[in-house]
Amino acid sequence: xxxxxxxxxxxxxxQSFFDQGFLDEQFIQLEELQDDANPNFVEEVVTLYYRDxxxxxxxxxxxxxxxxxxxxxxxxxxxxxxGSSTSIGAKxxxxxxxxxxxxxxxxxxEGCMRTFQQLKKEYAILKRKLEAFFQQARQAGPLETACRSxx
Amino acid sequence: xxxxxxxxxxxxxSSSTNWKANDVVPDQFPAGLRVLVVDDDPTCLVILExxxxxxxxxxxxxxxxxxxxxxxxxxxxxxxxxxxxxxxPDMDGFKLLEHIGLEMDLPVIMMSADDGKQVVMKGVTxxxxxxxxxxxxxxxxxNIWQHVVRKKKNEWKDLEQSGSVEEGDRxxxxxxxVDYSSSANEGNxxxxxxxxxxxxxxxxxxDTSTLKKPRVVWSVELHQQFVAAVNQLxxxxxxxxxxxxxxxxxGLTRENVASHLQKYRLYLRRLSGVSQHQGMNNSFMxxxxxxFGAMSSLNGLDxxxxxxxxxxxxxxxxxxxxxxxxxxxxxxxIPMPLVDQRNLFSFENPKLRFGEGQQQQMSSNKPMNLLHxxxxxxxxxxxxxxxxSAQSIGSMNMQVNxxxxxxxxxLMQMAQPQSRGQILNxxxxxxxxxxxxxxxxxxMTNGIAGGVIGRxxxxxxxxxxxxxxxxxxxxxxxxxxxxTTELAGNSFPLGSSPGIxxxxxxxxxxxxxxxxxxxxxxxxxSYDIFxxxxxxxxxxxxxxxxxxxxxxxxxxxxxxxxxxxxxxxxVLVHQGYSSSQRSGQNRNASAVGRAMFSGVECVEQGNxxxxxxxxxxLLVDNSIRVKAETIPDANSQTTLFxxxxxxxxxxxxxxxxxxxxxxxxxxxxxxxxxSMDNIPV
Numbered sequence: 006x007x008x009x010x011x012x013x014x015x016x017x018x019x020q021s022f023f024d025q026g027f028l029d030e031q032f033i034q035l036e037e038l039q040d041d042a043n044p045n046f047v048e049e050v051v052t053l054y055y056r057d058x059x060x061x062x063x064x065x066x067x068x069x070x071x072x073x074x075x076x077x078x079x080x081x082x083x084x085x086x087x088g089s090s091t092s093i094g095a096k097x098x099x100x101x102x103x104x105x106x107x108x109x110x111x112x113x114x115e116g117c118m119r120t121f122q123q124l125k126k127e128y129a130i131l132k133r134k135l136e137a138f139f140q141q142a143r144q145a146g147p148l149e150t151a152c153r154s155x156x
Numbered sequence: 157x158x159x160x161x162x163x164x165x166x167x168x169x170s171s172s173t174n175w176k177a178n179d180v181v182p183d184q185f186p187a188g189l190r191v192l193v194v195d196d197d198p199t200c201l202v203i204l205e206x207x208x209x210x211x212x213x214x215x216x217x218x219x220x221x222x223x224x225x226x227x228x229x230x231x232x233x234x235x236x237x238x239x240x241x242x243x244x245p246d247m248d249g250f251k252l253l254e255h256i257g258l259e260m261d262l263p264v265i266m267m268s269a270d271d272g273k274q275v276v277m278k279g280v281t282x283x284x285x286x287x288x289x290x291x292x293x294x295x296x297x298x299n300i301w302q303h304v305v306r307k308k309k310n311e312w313k314d315l316e317q318s319g320s321v322e323e324g325d326r327x328x329x330x331x332x333x334v335d336y337s338s339s340a341n342e343g344n345x346x347x348x349x350x351x352x353x354x355x356x357x358x359x360x361x362x363d364t365s366t367l368k369k370p371r372v373v374w375s376v377e378l379h380q381q382f383v384a385a386v387n388q389l390x391x392x393x394x395x396x397x398x399x400x401x402x403x404x405x406x407g408l409t410r411e412n413v414a415s416h417l418q419k420y421r422l423y424l425r426r427l428s429g430v431s432q433h434q435g436m437n438n439s440f441m442x443x444x445x446x447x448f449g450a451m452s453s454l455n456g457l458d459x460x461x462x463x464x465x466x467x468x469x470x471x472x473x474x475x476x477x478x479x480x481x482x483x484x485x486x487x488x489x490i491p492m493p494l495v496d497q498r499n500l501f502s503f504e505n506p507k508l509r510f511g512e513g514q515q516q517q518m519s520s521n522k523p524m525n526l527l528h529x530x531x532x533x534x535x536x537x538x539x540x541x542x543x544x545s546a547q548s549i550g551s552m553n554m555q556v557n558x559x560x561x562x563x564x565x566x567l568m569q570m571a572q573p574q575s576r577g578q579i580l581n582x583x584x585x586x587x588x589x590x591x592x593x594x595x596x597x598x599x600m601t602n603g604i605a606g607g608v609i610g611r612x613x614x615x616x617x618x619x620x621x622x623x624x625x626x627x628x629x630x631x632x633x634x635x636x637x638x639x640t641t642e643l644a645g646n647s648f649p650l651g652s653s654p655g656i657x658x659x660x661x662x663x664x665x666x667x668x669x670x671x672x673x674x675x676x677x678x679x680x681x682s683y684d685i686f687x688x689x690x691x692x693x694x695x696x697x698x699x700x701x702x703x704x705x706x707x708x709x710x711x712x713x714x715x716x717x718x719x720x721x722x723x724x725x726x727v728l729v730h731q732g733y734s735s736s737q738r739s740g741q742n743r744n745a746s747a748v749g750r751a752m753f754s755g756v757e758c759v760e761q762g763n764x765x766x767x768x769x770x771x772x773x774l775l776v777d778n779s780i781r782v783k784a785e786t787i788p789d790a791n792s793q794t795t796l797f798x799x800x801x802x803x804x805x806x807x808x809x810x811x812x813x814x815x816x817x818x819x820x821x822x823x824x825x826x827x828x829x830x831s832m833d834n835i836p837v
Contacts (some may be wrong), residue, residue: 014399033292038206038294046206084243088269089199093289 032094186301221247242268
């Protein structure tokens with residue numbers, strides 16, 4: 006029972022991610038890739054994403070401290086960051102990335118910095134949510150993780 | 157297919173090992189497709205890998221382009237397809253794409269989060285066979301196997317037709333390589349641009365694809381049979397159907413004959429129209445005038461070609477022509493199938509195209525192009541006679557200059573005094589692969605026009621005797637004349653250098669008034685190929701090939717200018733020009749070329765009257781040799797040209813010469829026929 010309940014909760018949690026715009030379709034693609042051979046695929050990928058992107062965030066932070074800003078470089082970093090975020094379906098983070106790049110193109114330092122702060126916030130929020138999600142999924146039982154539970 | 161030809165040959169999956177493009181694909185296919193995925197983003201890489209595995213492909217992932225390249229190099233046949241990201245820190249994705257296309261000729265799919273039109277366009281022009289927008293969905297990956305099949309199919313076809321491996325086919329990208337278009341457009345046939353030249357690439361590929369059609373390898377014998385049939389029927393009455401009947405060769409289709417005839421006609425026209433070097437194209441066309449006059453700068457030729465190909469405004473061409481030869485620029489509608497090829501030569505000699513195509517970038521002016529130029533150098537009169545049916549095989553391909561220039565520019569190197577077969581320099585070696593394929597094929601059909609024009613050769617020669625030939629292939633022409641053109645890329649002058657041949661032949665011939673040229677015209681085309689090949693290979697030989705075809709001096713300067721042409725002019729055509737590179741050699745080349753032409757002429761149309769018997773012999777001899785030597789790949793090409801000459805003697809002589817003279821065209825050429833594989837990346 007508890008398990009079922011947990012699973013139900015998990016499903017709800019998952020659904021909220023989509024409803025609230027934290028995740029998009031791409032996440033489902035990842036879920037579909039998960040199978041018996043890779044039962045924790047999604048979690049692995051997300052973990053990898055966070056690890057790799059934290060490096061990028063650091064680089065961008067440093068670059069934003071320069072004066073004047075090197076928009077080209079910033080844009081490059083952001084392009085990479087956006088690519089990763091897109092691949093796991095981090096919708097809000099991706100939106101911030103796009104915004105950031107717009108400001109870069111416009112040469113708007115203020116806009117860039119502001120957007121980046123926002124981006125980091127979204128990034129952190131998503132990270133927390135997903136960590137909770139995976140933890141619960143593990144508890145609920147490997148076969149019943151979000152995958153396949155398409156709503 | 158596997159074939160040996162394609163590097164990428166892939167034997168997909170275990171079961172597929174040799175499935176030919178047009179054959180049945182192994183049952184398991186596409187399972188087991190060996191994919192190499194390159195992306196610096198680890199997250200994406202892992203996701204892609206998983207997706208591909210789900211599609212049952214064999215995946216190898218790599219996060220650095222350099223590593224990927226070395227993996228590919230180490231194991232050339234280890235992968236079937238490559239998927240690469242555009243933005244990577246250590247190497248630009250497009251650059252990797254080019255490298256792969258050049259070296260391995262594998263289909264490459266680009267991906268990026270960037271979906272801007274420019275970027276996608278860049279992918280297309282660089283030869284990517286597909287472009288995926290990130291995030292990539294698994295559905296998009298499920299179908300990537302089609303690119304593998306398609307490529308193989310094309311390669312196989314090319315092989316079949318040209319007998320040479322066409323690496324470049326590549327993909328739509330392939331091709332690339334030839335920078336015809338670009339050069340043509342710019343008026344400078346130098347195809348030094350490599351694949352980078354987007355334009356070229358696009359065109360190249362286009363050409364290739366357009367040209368793809370089952371090709372028949374026109375061996376010397378076959379060509380001779382063809383010419384005999386044509387002569388028997390009378391050039392006016394020679395219709396493909398009848399020719400086919402007369403030839404009575406099993407497996408030969410009317411279509412094959414028709415396209416060959418077209419080329420032959422161009423060749424003849426070119427021979428007669430050689431006189432105009434500038435207008436090379438025109439000159440070829442009008443047999444009567446063959447005023448080779450000074451080929452003056454290939455540019456003229458180029459123009460023709462260009463114009464013909466539609467790239468240059470007709471006017472300019474006309475001007476060129478007028479300037480050059482004062483011939484009637486009849487651009488007689490050179491059929492130039494080559495036009496497709498982007499060949500600059502487009503000018504009339506479809507034949508030339510062949511040469512060029514075949515040669516594909518003769519980076520070095522391989523003597524191959526000898527024939528290319530042949531047609532051109534012929535003096536007006538001669539051309540007229542040659543005209544008879546000789547399709548001006550663009551010949552002259554003197555390709556001479558294979559500079560490393562990218563083949564695409566069909567430089568009509570012929571321009572140089574010796575109508576060097578224009579070497580279609582496929583632009584950029586990168587295109588090499590591409591071109592070859594395209595060229596190879598079309599050669600017969602398109603005569604890779606001009607592209608091949610050995611730029612190199614021609615450029616230089618111009619100094620000398622004026623190219624007369626400014627091969628119709630215009631593209632080529634420009635080269636020789638200027639000599640400078642790097643003929644890089646040796647555009648395949650093979651055969652295609654019809655222009656060159658014209659151009660080149662003109663040069664030297666004009667002085668000699670060789671009627672011989674006509675004969676050589678025929679050769680030229682064939683040599684062009686060689687030239688191209690050579691050119692492709694030898695940069696230094698730029699001129700070699702050019703003259704080869706063309707200079708058949710009646711006197712037969714057998715001595716290969718470059719030393720290659722020991723054989724009578726035919727071979728030398730290329731050699732003559734090979735004055736390697738433009739300098740100095742030109743003179744020789746021209747002489748040789750002249751000899752060649754004369755030889756050629758004689759053989760060809762029977763005009764040989766001028767030729768000394770010796771020459772004929774040489775030619776005959778050459779022809780044989782040529783074949784042998786011409787690079788294995790080129791073989792197909794050379795044969796094509798040799799065929800043109802129809803004149804048994806001529807061809808053989810030329811061939812032989814080429815082979816012998818060229819001093820191993822084979823080595824030079826490496827080209828597989830058309831493939832410019834050798835183009836170093």
